[in-house]
């Protein structure tokens with residue numbers, strides 16, 4: 001395919017210099033506007049290619065050379081959504097082999113991870129490739145895709161578009177085998193960086209995002225919840241001042257309607273100065289902070305106060321005391337927020 | 352009060368995240384030191400807004416244009432216009448007649464024959480450039496010939512919007528494009544400004560927005576729809592999980608929260624009338640997440656866009672502005688005028704909550720010290736270069752931190768009283784939605800006497816209408832035109 005080789009061309013000719021493009025009338029951008037505001041200083045190559053693009057769009061041509069043209073524009077500006085859109089239409093109209101297109105995208109995506117269109121185009125291709133008529137094996141395709149995504153995430157572990165694409169892919173194919181690989185994957189990422197919030201979100205998506213569709217029995221659901229609570233407690237004990245882990249804990253308790261107060265024995269040691277253990281007994285259910293931890297931990301105080309206020313009764317007074325500590329000592333930047341919580345609680349709103 | 356500035360605790364367990372965080376804290380503190388040592392930038396009163404340098408930056412972009420590295424924004428040209436023009440508005444600078452006309456002509460070249468606006472002439476219609484174009488026209492446009500406003504093809508725009516609608520209540524940003532809450536915010540803002548918000552257009556949209564809220568309390572980019580859909584593509588199982596795609600994020604959270612508020616005229620009218628359960632979001636979780644995004648003192652109280660990520664000047668608006676928006680919407684702090692001090696003492700003194708849930712002072716400090724580039728324009732964080740995007744959103748964030756803009760009951764009453772509907776179709780749900788869209792959007796007003804200027808009143812920037820990120824004057828002018836209403840004068844308090 002000719003359009004695959006364009007990357008090797010060091011200085012491709014301008015379209016206006018190419019005889020095979022003579023039949024297209026280029027359209028310059030602001031034909032009717034004499035002095036547009038805020039103009040961009042384009043390179044000659046970009047101006048040339050986009051002039052021909054406007055010309056092609058005007059006649060509605062869909063052909064192989066349009067694929068070459070749109071690729072060239074996309075390589076210069078991957079955010080050119082119209083070029084992507086027109087390219088996709090052209091691929092469909094010309095019955096172009098989409099697996100070839102996907103290979104090209106592997107290359108382009110690796111250089112342009114932060115562009116929406118790069119990921120969205122993949123999603124369109126994968127959807128088409130695995131639709132009934134083309135009958136490419138969905139699970140094989142998705143497996144290969146997960147591997148590709150993994151390679152990209154290895155370079156940028158918090159890339160938003162890549163993560164949301166991974167989540168879409170898993171839900172779209174919804175295959176038990178695919179889901180199975182995700183927890184070990186998240187585990188590796190959290191071992192590498194326990195503060196990676198994207199990985200925590202993904203864990204939540206994988207474990208709880210399917211809700212009732214996971215078809216677990218209530219007993220199994222209970223086991224999963226206990227497993228996750230143990231998991232996040234361990235992660236908190238390693239680095240307590242990690243809002244990602246505490247948010248995950250709060251999230252799964254809320255999801256399962258588990259009272260925060262069931263975590264009091266675990267939380268309390270994180271809300272005080274460090275205490276040297278007096279014996280060798282290790283409570284596996286409630287791992288304690290190490291002497292390296294900065295205590296008290298703000299997220300733990302926040303959690304404890306939440307547990308108290310939700311329990312009601314004399315818990316409200318205890319929560320208020322903790323919020324005062326946060327407002328005046330441990331988290332002064334959020335003073336107004338903690339004071340708001342106090343006001344709401346004293347007015348009887350549990351929030 | 353603690354006076355020592357503490358770094359973010361790492362529990363002696365460094366990871367890539369904490370290392371990057373520590374480096375950023377160092378850079379910000381270094382900038383603070385340099386700032387304090389520069390008499391032009393820092394007076395005994397505090398940091399100085401380099402108004403002139405920023406105006407020069409905006410003027411250069413508007414008149415001379417953008418260097419080749421902005422080629423990546425070729426499909427976002429209306430954004431370059433909006434960021435620049437609104438930058439002037441926030442800095443209280445009007446433009447001359449000729450520049451306004453040039454601006455109108457440029458923007459109108461982006462309107463697509465199918466309706467809506469593209470990222471540049473000849474580019475496909477897309478919700479994001481449509482918002483930026485319409486908002487830019489609110490600033491520079493006018494009614495009448497060549498004024499831009501009457502050249503907007505609202506019928507075609509509405510048809511375009513409907514053609515982008517998805518069964519789960521969401522919208523594609525363009526044909527064959529992606530779904531995300533940014534596009535929906537853009538669509539709802541435009542529909543509200545141009546009086547094309549109908550129950551048909553937004554059916555299912557509140558539920559979609561609600562489905563994007565994550566366990567953290569903020570919102571992700573979109574949600575996964577298919578499990579709720581039947582084979583015919585329509586919503587079949589409303590209780591099926593629609594998990595959010597992507598973690599809670601400042602930009603998406605602003606767009607989702609503002610969308611939610613823009614949808615209330617529809618929600619308040621339609622659901623009770625049809626006997627439907629009103630969709631909800633978790634406000635407490637949202638407020639907690641939003642306030643958690645404010646960085647520590649060592650980060651000068653700038654905002655982050657996600658948990659465990661770095662502060663960035665643009666989140667001054669997306670998150671700082673969102674706190675102001677949501678607390679205004681919920682009426683938090685509103686009691687201040689009415690209640691007064693009824694012998695406030697003991698526990699009751701705590702009830703004397705100030706007018707915001709975040710530190711307005713600290714956010715101003717971040718923008719003024721870490722956000723300003725000494726050569727003009729504003730930035731993500733030091734030592735990054737200035738760009739058009741961060742320039743506007745730092746300034747808008749500064750505005751949200753200085754001014755207290757809230758829905759005013761008095762203004763609301765005045766607007767309702769002045770409302771005119773010659774068709775007198777008050778029994779009609781669509782007409783009620785339309786009226787509420789006008790009134791609820793325009794009743795946001797600065798709470799007089801509550802502005803606070805860190806570094807002194809010379810740092811004042813204009814107040815911003817939090818739903819649209821226009822000034823109130825521009826939002827009012829455009830809406831009065833399209834809704835064919837005469838605005839009541841803004842008098843002193845009744």
Ligand SMILES: [Zn+2]
Nearest residue numbers: 663664665731
């Ligand atoms: Zn930014």
